[in-house]
Structure formats: structure tokens, C-alpha cells
Amino acid sequence: MVKNSNVTLKIRTKGAFNKVYVPFLRCQQRIQIYFGGSSSGKSVFLADRCVLDVINGRNYLICRKTGNTLRRSTFNEIIKAISKFQVTHLFTVNKSDMLITCTANNRQIMFVGLDDVEKVKSITPADGVITDIWVEEATETMRADIKQLEKRLRGRSKFVKRLHISFNPILKTHWIYIEWFKDFWVEGKSHIEREGLSIFKTTFEDNEFLEDDDKEALRNEPDEYYREVYSFGNWGILGHTIYKNWKIKEFDTSSFDNWRNGIDWGFADHPFAFVRMHYDKTRRKLYICEEICETKLLNTESSNLVKNKIGIELVYCDSAEPKSVVEYQQLGLNAYGAKKGPGSVAYGIKFVQGLEIIIHPKCQAFINQIQTYQFKEDKYGDALPKPVDKDDDLLDAMRYGLEQDSLHAELAKDEGITIKALQAKDPFDPDYERFEDELHVTWRNGHPLVRPELDNKSRGRGPTFY
Numbered sequence: 001m002v003k004n005s006n007v008t009l010k011i012r013t014k015g016a017f018n019k020v021y022v023p024f025l026r027c028q029q030r031i032q033i034y035f036g037g038s039s040s041g042k043s044v045f046l047a048d049r050c051v052l053d054v055i056n057g058r059n060y061l062i063c064r065k066t067g068n069t070l071r072r073s074t075f076n077e078i079i080k081a082i083s084k085f086q087v088t089h090l091f092t093v094n095k096s097d098m099l100i101t102c103t104a105n106n107r108q109i110m111f112v113g114l115d116d117v118e119k120v121k122s123i124t125p126a127d128g129v130i131t132d133i134w135v136e137e138a139t140e141t142m143r144a145d146i147k148q149l150e151k152r153l154r155g156r157s158k159f160v161k162r163l164h165i166s167f168n169p170i171l172k173t174h175w176i177y178i179e180w181f182k183d184f185w186v187e188g189k190s191h192i193e194r195e196g197l198s199i200f201k202t203t204f205e206d207n208e209f210l211e212d213d214d215k216e217a218l219r220n221e222p223d224e225y226y227r228e229v230y231s232f233g234n235w236g237i238l239g240h241t242i243y244k245n246w247k248i249k250e251f252d253t254s255s256f257d258n259w260r261n262g263i264d265w266g267f268a269d270h271p272f273a274f275v276r277m278h279y280d281k282t283r284r285k286l287y288i289c290e291e292i293c294e295t296k297l298l299n300t301e302s303s304n305l306v307k308n309k310i311g312i313e314l315v316y317c318d319s320a321e322p323k324s325v326v327e328y329q330q331l332g333l334n335a336y337g338a339k340k341g342p343g344s345v346a347y348g349i350k351f352v353q354g355l356e357i358i359i360h361p362k363c364q365a366f367i368n369q370i371q372t373y374q375f376k377e378d379k380y381g382d383a384l385p386k387p388v389d390k391d392d393d394l395l396d397a398m399r400y401g402l403e404q405d406s407l408h409a410e411l412a413k414d415e416g417i418t419i420k421a422l423q424a425k426d427p428f429d430p431d432y433e434r435f436e437d438e439l440h441v442t443w444r445n446g447h448p449l450v451r452p453e454l455d456n457k458s459r460g461r462g463p464t465f466y
Contacts, residue, residue, distance in 0.1 A: 009055060011085065020190075020206045021045040025052075027162075029198040033180060034166045036233030037203035039210055039218060042166050046134055047077035050109060051085060053132060054102050058159055059125040060109045061133045063149065065140035065364065067113025071098060072296050074136050075111055101126070114145045120152070129155030134164040140364050143175045169235045171371045177235055187234075203233045223388060225374065240375040240383040242349060243395075246357035248367060253278065253289055261315035262401025263306070263335070264393045265324050271295045272302045273393035275366065276309055277401055286355045286402075293365040293394055299324055303331040316400040338400035339407065346385060348399035351406035366394045 017025070018041045024032070034042040050060050062074050075098050082091050082100075092101045098111040106127040112119050124130070133149050135141060146165075153161040167176070180199065186192055191200045204210055204218045221227035229236040256278035264273040276290040292305050306315065312334050317325050319337030328335035359367055369391050375383040399406070 009052075009085070009087065011052070016084075017045060017048065018202075018206060018208050020202060024198075024200060025049055027198055028160045029193060030160070030162060030196040031180070031198070032162060032164045033197075033199040034164065034202070035169055035199070036201045036206075037218070038168055038230050039204040039207060039214060040202040040233065041207040041209065042202055043074070043077055043136060044081075046136075046164060046166055047074065047081045048084070050078060050132070050134065051081040051087070054100075054107045054109055055087065055090065055104065057105055057107055057128075058131040059107050059128055061123065061130050061149075061152065062109065062111050063114055063120075063133065063135050064137055065113065065145070066115045066292075066294060067111075068294055068297070068301075069137075070111045070113060074134070078109055114141060114149075117148075120148060123152075129157050130161075131157050131159045132162050132164065134166070136166050138165045138167040138176060139170055139174060139368060142361050142364055143179065144361075169229060169233060170368055172235045173371060174368070181235065201233055204231065223390070224377075225372070225388075226390060236372070240377060241371070242373045242375060242387055243353065243357065243370050245353060245355065246359055246370055248359050248361050250361060251287060251358060253287070256287065256289070259310070259313055260401040260405070261306075261310050261313055262338075262397035262399065262403075263315055263317040264396040264400065265318050265321045266393055267296060269295075271393055272297045273397045274302070274306055274309075274315075275394055275397040275401055277398065279402065279405060281405070284355050286352070286357045288357065288359040288363050288366055288398070290360075291363045291366050291394060299327050300331065303328055303333055307331075307333060316403050318396065318400060338403045345387070345399070348402070348406050349387070351402065352399065366398075369394050 021041070024034075024045075034046065036042065050062070054060060062070065062078070064070050064073065078100060079093065082088055082093075090102055090104050092103060094100070100109040102108070108125045108127075110123055110125065110130075112123055114120060130152050133153060135146065135149065138146070146163075150163060153163060165176075169177070171177075172182075180197065184192070184194070185199060190202070191198070193199065204215055207215075218231040221231050225236055228234045258279050258281065260277040260279050262275050262277075264270075266272045271293050272295070274290075274292040275288060278287040278289060279285075280287070290309055292302070292309075294302075297305075310333075314334050314336065315328075316338045317328065317335050319325065319340055322337060325335050325337045357370075359370070361367075372391055373395055374388055376386050376388055378384055
């Protein structure tokens with residue numbers, strides 16, 4: 001029963017909630033962690049409970065790493081929950097500001113992206129204090145993000161203040177595992193708690209509302225790691241990881257001047273991914289400085305985000321979508337399609353493996369992906385020379401951004417072909433012809449130069465630098 005001075009609402013839990021979640025409708029632990037496999041129903045439950053809590057007098061702040069992702073995820077889940085409980089007459093919805101107000105008691109549900117630091121610090125409800133914060137997809141966040149949010153749970157209230165964290169697990173190296181799970185979580189358990197902390201694990205098997213064919217697909221996920229982590233919600237340990245040459249470290253970008261930018265196109269199942277890097281060629285260091293990793297972005301939307309970060313700098317994009325590359329050019333970006341072909345992934349990976357990668361801690365999505373990037377295995381468990389094609393969008397963008405560097409390095413070792421072509425400087429030399437055809441080089445006075453123009457042969461493929 002939901003009750004305040006103005007409203008009494010009777011709700012039958014049977015049929016309204018997955019029964020495994022019902023005991024948590026009144027959970028009062030300060031920190032509540034809901035994790036597990038995909039399609040387990042945890043986000044739907046938390047949205048449902050949020051609506052009922054607000055009717056009861058609580059104020060909610062709902063967060064994700066970036067504000068753009070909130071509208072298409074938790075905001076929509078809250079709207080559906082309001083409709084589900086047939087209480088639309090009790091709420092006003094401000095879609096532009098993503099602010100939902102319960103008119104019966106003036107309590108609110110507020111939404112903010114953790115990329116808007118000032119808004120996080122200043123946001124406050126119309127009446128009372130923030131009593132609850134829900135962080136969705138928390139593995140996208142940094143530890144500092146959560147610590148900042150905890151500071152918002154202050155002020156006088158008759159309610160116990162609570163921080164709700166929901167996510168699908170990734171690797172045991174993630175800060176969330178180290179902070180709350182290490183030396184506390186017991187494998188095989190679904191719920192464990194201590195004073196001030198509750199951890200509850202669910203999987204698709206707990207979701208009574210999931211179709212049988214969807215459950216069967218999750219049970220039969222062919223990749224062992226993704227089956228264990230994304231289907232069954234277990235923290236992962238990887239063996240055949242591709243990149244071990246990286247570390248997380250804060251750094252100052254004010255002196256950087258050798259920028260590299262890459263884009264991997266995506267929309268629904270795969271996100272749009274952008275990476276901004278500085279390449280220290282002398283020290284062979286690659287600095288991962290900024291990222292964008294979001295689903296359901298139109299090219300007009302993503303182009304503005306990218307343009308704000310790079311201006312007129314070059315950006316190399318996945319050439320599998322030439323229409324998008326051209327559209328980016330028309331939108332004012334200096335965009336070119338990356339050269340792809342047999343062996344391009346392998347030599348791109350090999351080139352990056354030879355660098356020291358320093359990742360800024362704010363690039364959490366990149367950190368998550370580089371940790372899980374692994375080679376496929378044969379039936380004996382041995383690594384194959386081909387990466388698993390999942391959750392690699394930012395890493396593909398990184399390779400595209402480094403295309404010119406890796407191509408030049410690879411061709412320079414390709415049986416001396418490039419060296420011979422450079423030495424020959426002869427348009428009729430077969431090595432020269434192959435070299436020119438591969439890289440679209442313009443020669444002047446015996447020297448290879450940048451070729452920025454877009455003729456019919458090289459449209460969308462970009463200039464080559466030496």
C-alpha cells in the first residue's frame with residue numbers, strides 16, 4: 001500500500017513485480033546494489049519502486065554517466081511505471097528538463113548526467129531534500145562520481161537516505177568490485193548484506209515477464225565470457241586479453257599538439273563511439289583523452305558533440321558507412337573514411353600493442369572495453385588471431401584514429417616495398433604503383449606529400465601524412 005495525506009493507493013504485488021524483488025520494496029540500507037545479468041528486470045523494478053517512493057514522500061535523483069542516455073533509458077522507464085500503476089493524474093512531466101513532479105505532495109524525480117558536474121552540485125528538489133539517488137549502468141562511472149553523489153545525500157528528512165546502484169558486472173578489476181565486493185561477496189549467493197550495505201544479484205532466469213525464446217538465447221550465448229558475465233551476471237576474469245600495455249592515470253592535456261581522432265559508427269545495438277587521443281610518437285605513448293559512447297544518436301547530434309571537442313581537426317571514421325562520412329563532411333567536420341581491408345584489424349592491433357596507453361580516468365567506457373577486449377578461442381581454449389566482436393566500439397575508433405600511423409609502420413615493414421618505392425621515385429616502378437594505389441600519395445619534386453583533395457578514387461578516405 002502506498003499512502004500519504006492526499007493519496008491512498010493499493011497495489012497487488014503479484015503480477016506487478018517479479019517476485020524476487022518484492023522483499024526489496026522496503027529495503028532501508030544506505031547503499032543498495034542491484035547487479036547481475038542482462039534482462040533480469042532490475043531497472044524496471046527500480047523504476048517502479050521509485051514512483052511508489054515518491055508518492056510516499058521521497059525525492060529521487062537519477063543519474064547515468066552522460067545526460068543524453070538518460071532520456072532514452074531511465075526517464076522512459078519512469079514514465080512507463082507511472083502509466084503501469086495508473087497514476088498519471090498524480091504527476092506532471094517536464095520532458096525538456098527531464099523533471100517529474102508528484103502533484104499530491106510536491107516531491108520530484110530529477111535526472112542528471114554525471115558529465116554535467118555543476119548541475120550535479122547544484123540540483124535540488126522543490127520541496128525537502130534528496131532522499132534517494134539511483135545510478136543506472138554504474139560501471140560507466142568513476143569512483144569520484146559516486147563519492148560526489150554521496151555528498152548530495154545530506155539534510156534533514158524523516159526518511160533514511162539511500163544510494164541505489166544498478167549494473168551488469170564486467171571484470172573483477174573494476175573499482176566497484178574492489179570497493180564493495182572484494183572479500184565480502186560470496187559466489188553462489190543471490191543476496192548478502194551488512195550494516196549499511198545490501199547486494200542483490202539477479203539474472204534473466206528471475207524475470208517472470210521475459211519470453212522463453214529470449215531466455216533460451218541468453219542461455220545459449222556461444223562466447224563463454226559473455227555467457228558468464230552478461231547472461232549469468234558473474235564478475236569476469238579474462239585470459240586472452242589483447243591489450244595489457246595500458247594504465248589509468250590523470251594527465252594535463254594543455255601541452256598536447258599531436259591529436260588523433262577516431263569514430264566507429266553505431267546507433268541501436270552498437271553505440272556511436274568517438275575517441276580523442278594524443279600520440280607521442282617519440283616516446284611511443286598514446287594518451288586517451290576523451291570519449292563519446294552513446295546509442296541512438298543521429299549524425300546531426302553526434303557531429304555537434306564531436307565538433308565541440310575537435311573543431312576542424314581530422315577525424316577518421318569507419319568507412320563501412322560512406323554515407324555517414326559524407327554527411328559529417330557536409331556538417332562541417334574534417335572527416336574521412338578509414339582504410340579497411342584484409343589484415344587491417346590485425347596490423348592495427350599489433351601497432352597499438354607496441355605503444356604505452358595512458359587512459360584518463362574519466363574515460364570509463366574505454367577502460368571497460370579495453371579490459372574485456374579478448375581474442376577468440378578454439379575448441380581447445382587456445383587463442384585465435386581474431387578479436388571477439390563485442391563491446392569493442394571505442395577500440396575500433398582508436399584504431400581508425402591511428403590509421404595513418406599504423407599503415408605507415410606496417411607498409412614500411414612489408415618486404416621493403418615502401419622503402420623501394422621511396423627510393424625509386426619512379427612512377428613506372430611496380431613498387432611505386434602499388435604504393436601509390438595503396439595510400440593515394442601525391443608526389444612533388446620526388447617527395448610524398450599530403451593529398452587532401454577528394455577525387456573519385458579517394459573520396460572519403462582522407463589525406464596521407466609523412
